[in-house]
Amino acid sequence: MDFDAVDRVLDMRVIFSLSGSLPVAEFTKRLSLDLQSGLHFGEDSLELSFFIPEELAANREIAIFPAQSNAAKEGNVYFSNFGMATEDLHKGLRAAIEESRTMVADNLWLSSGTYFLSCRFHSSDLQKITGVVLELSQKIDGFSVKYLGPNPGLPAILEDVKNITNLMEIRWQIKVPEKDRKSNPFSILTDNWVLESRFMTTGTSTFNLLITNEKISNPEDKGMILIDPELNLYQLKLELDNSFLKGFFRNLYATKIVRFCRTFRYENGKLELLSYIPEVLVDSYITSLSALSEEFPDWELSLLKVADA
């Protein structure tokens, strides 16, 4: 099964926009700057991070910003975290993403004072998404929809990202040890599936879309929701319970690594992961993989591809 199995069945895209009120928005407005951002979902919070590449941070005007906003430096990148701007927005976005069943948050960026969040979803969720859009438009000043229409496909969405930051494609593989096949997600499903994480989380529960080769009987018993019987498309919330994947996700959050296309493919006991990572974050990402490889030698971590996206 190909990595784009999920992308191909998500037929819609929406881009929300919000004229920002956080200091970082003011700052990008003043300097006509585009900043790549990350959005992490916590149990009861949404976290935004922005990264300012080191070469930009050297600019005198920009240099003030990391100091003003207590930005932390991680590798080559400055991070700064903010809570969500308003309670309504927080609730609205959570509703959009959690209730919609299929919405995948792809890309958050800040351009000259305005936030943009690009998501893909399945058309069966159109009514829910419409509801959220209308509600947020009424409640929140500056909230709008920049685009709602067909999904042009992940490659086209990545082009938007590349306008702001260089992206690298990273693929790697692990061989799941026999004893760990009783853990999630391997215990729930047998073989041959593709899973895409819907958004980045602060913990070790993940929200995913799944496509399998075969129909799953009684999906509800396994905590899954069948979205489309013809497509074999399911929604699946996973509490990760093996130390390898838990370690991987914890590390990603700790270093605020933003990933685009968070796709997993499982076949013959091997799990392959595909992500697109901003070039400036590749060092941190490889550091995480290196640490995992050392800690879990029996998972046989192997890099398969690193290349300009």
Added chain:
Amino acid sequence: MFPNDPDPIGDMQCIFAVKSNIPFLIESRKFPISFSEHLYFTDDGVGEYINVPAFLKKDYEYSIFIKKMQVSEIGQNMVFKISSQDYPEMETLRELIKIPSVAIDYKYIEGGYHKTMFTFHHSHMKEVSKFIFNARRRFGYGVPEYIGPNRGLKFIIEKAQTSGNIVASSLTLKPPRQESEKMKEMFSKTWARRARYTGKSRTDDFIFRIKDPTSINREVFREISKEDRIYGANITSGIYLLYSRLVFEHYNPMFYSYHEYDGQNLRICGLIPENYGSMVIESVAETVKEFPDLDVKLTYSSRLKYDQDSLIQVFGPSFHT
């Protein structure tokens, strides 16, 4: 890709970038060029000569740079030498060449990083990953800039040309005297082969693609991939060992060495920075003196252009059948 590109004996390629505290790396960032490096392995350690192009002599920054760095002169050329005696982390590169399918394509300094470009067979993904993870721990910083399908000779040449022009040299000769059973076995097949890396005194560790490996002698050829007909072997031919020793003695930083044997003639091709090109001829001349009966013909020695005609002249007919 050109049909005559002597395409990869290994199907994968990696460019691995590391940082180290060698002052040359920091200073080199001042110049908008890359520096080719000649990497070699000896029993005592790992070393490399960094080639400093002579055209930089005119540069004011450069004159300060060479004084600071104690660049030495070899013939007309300026080199800066580093070795694992001063920088023990360089020993890590020995782990790389222990992976049987790895062949080093090109080594260079770019943007303040040491970069190693190498090819390997996909069956060694796990070993290459392990090398990368270990090396980054030893160097303190290391990132694979590329891992993926081998992009072929064109890519190597283009990269190498960022530190100056490249000369290709090519010679043909009759198969050398088959002094041993090992050589008889080697010349009973037709093949293409590449040097995996350079030694201090000679280069003898090769990776072969053998046209028809049925009934192959496994004591001579170490199997890497039966499916892709890839084998490793150390060569013992007197003429080649003399030639590769001379290449080193004359300080020829040859970085890509490709040979092809069609059952009748042996073709030996190499790539080298242009300012060292004339020295290859000297090595050839001295070798021929020792082996006058092998009908050695220098078929090409010129600045390399990446077009089909030049490639046919240098690398000969395609081997990928």
